[in-house]
Amino acid sequence: MRRPLFNKFSVIFGPRPPWSWLLLCCVSVLALIVVLSSSSFTSFESVTFSIKSDIYTNYRRLKEQTASDYLELTNLSSGLDNLEVGICGKEREHYVPCYNVSENLLTGFKDGEEFDRHCELSQDHEECLVRPPKDYKTPLSWPVGRDVIWNANVRISKDQFLSSGSMTKRLMLLEENQISFHSDDGLLFDGVKEYSHQVAEMIGLGSDAEFLQAGVRTVLDIGCGFGSFGAHLLSLKLMAVCMAAYELTGSQVQLSLERGLPAVIGNFISRKLPFPSLSYDMVHCAQCGILWDQKDGIFLIEVDRILKPGGYFVLHGTSLSTKQGSMASPIEKFTEKICWTLIAQQEETFVWQKTIDAQCYSSGKQGVIPLCAHEGIQSYYQPLASCIEGTNSKRWVPVQNRSSSFQISPADLEIHEIRQDEFYEDLESSRLALRNYWSLLTPLIFSDHPKRPGDEDPLPPYNMIRNVMDMNARYGGFNSAFLEAGKSVWVMNVVPLGTRNTLPFILDQGFAGVLHDWCEPFPTYPRTYDMVHANGLLSNLITEGCSMKRLLLEMDRILRPEGWVVLSDKLVPIEKARMIATQIRWEARVIDLDNGSDQRLLVCQKPFLRK
């Protein structure tokens, strides 16, 4: 049933050793650790008595730990071959856990809340591998894949091509088994380029090439259509992240990711977005379906929270006033209460600017929304609040004041209370790690590809890495290393709950990122990342008490077929992960870094299951 997918792996890492042999290796390594530690302890024995007793407890603890590790590994390895995880039914081809709308409705969620993320309801513990749709094809490599995708890879109905609602959606055409996005041909009179240029002019710039100089580096595109505006901004070196609610078909997030554009499922019907306050330079909504004047402006307050001072809110395609010249619309009235200025309006496009004056909110002006009494920096899916956040933050720096250089300055580190040595160490080890991974993976990514039966010869380079997730991003070093190395990737930097919240720092570097609890599934569609990377996440997870198997199954769901997993951790969690990797049919190899530590790499490739 299982056939080896790629022989190159064996060439590089050698043939797969038998389990018993592996187990023996682990045991000997563990035994060695015990012996080494005990002998190194003896040299201290003469120092003092109290240290000596410490040593004995340490030694005993180590020995016990070793014994239990051994038991755990034995447990795991016994009866492995009959534990291979099954494949989910066809109905799960596009499965996103925590978004079961019919179940949410049954539970009583309504008024849009049924489209919210409700992991607490997911009682589903079926362990299975999400299969690709029947005619799934490996996406075309970047940048061709940005403009042309395979029809069969996404869930989209014929109607969705015809009912071309928003500006960005009109740019999509179907050609046989492909969907193409003609964003660059400039033939369309109201094309994305013209629109972007118009927005730039409205904020007082000569052209959209000046966004960066004007301090606009990160954009949150709410309800991004099919991502064409974001694709254009990316070409101008901005970071545009698409965010849209879960959709059963024609998902904006699924299509954007398929095109290699940053995107994540999310909405703020009832709970805050998984970003800290003062995160983005611009928030954009083109017919994004949010009723901004509802619920006493609470959605506008959430936008205010994530906008940086002096940042812009661009609203397109919503008619604000019912009658010309008469009363201001409810949205216009409300924006005054949150100290925004309407700086320009052209036809259906409105641009507001958030105040740079933190005192504005506390000035006691009539009707101004009050400041929050408590601010949670770890605002992870907290209920929406109708108060203003972020004014006391050290990060209250107007976007216009930011230096246009992308370099991190000592002042930036100080704002984030990050020690210089820590930051540079992380960056240096990420650079080294990336060089290692890339030299390990390159022969595999760009090598002759074993042809699948019935496939035509793919055109090289067919296995391009574009969408990367760093599951434990720390200071974003891995992302920086990718950029420095000139790789055409973008990285979703995930900051796990329970670790130091470095997300503000990551976002301030102009990167994409979210907070996430890895005991839960990630808000994305299946097959949306080409590579997932996690350094130290496994040992972190063990202390959090979550199931490693669930995590690896979730990685499998997120990865496209033939995508890569690179895990870096201590010996025991890596061995555990390797055993699970085999159960979920990954090709997996452990690599000893040979630098005298018990740090190991686990490099895996997800197979292309066709059944």
Ligand SMILES: *[C@@H]1O[C@H](CO)[C@@H](O)[C@H](O)[C@H]1NC(C)=O
């Ligand atoms: C080994 O497996 C048994 C039965 O599943 C379980 O009771 C035991 O706690 C496991 N031991 C370890 C060390 O995980």
Ligand SMILES: *[C@@H]1O[C@H](CO)[C@@H](O)[C@H](O)[C@H]1NC(C)=O
């Ligand atoms: C969604 O919930 C309904 C009702 O509880 C259930 O019948 C269905 O199987 C669930 N769907 C998935 C994909 O879990």
Ligand SMILES: *[C@@H]1O[C@H](CO)[C@@H](O)[C@H](O)[C@H]1NC(C)=O
């Ligand atoms: C931003 O720049 C202006 C003009 O250079 C300056 O007056 C102001 O103090 C700066 N604000 C901050 C918070 O650095």
Ligand SMILES: *[C@@H]1O[C@H](CO)[C@@H](O)[C@H](O)[C@H]1NC(C)=O
């Ligand atoms: C070995 O390499 C790993 C990964 O680069 C690193 O985290 C670890 O500190 C190194 N250990 C030593 C003893 O140099």
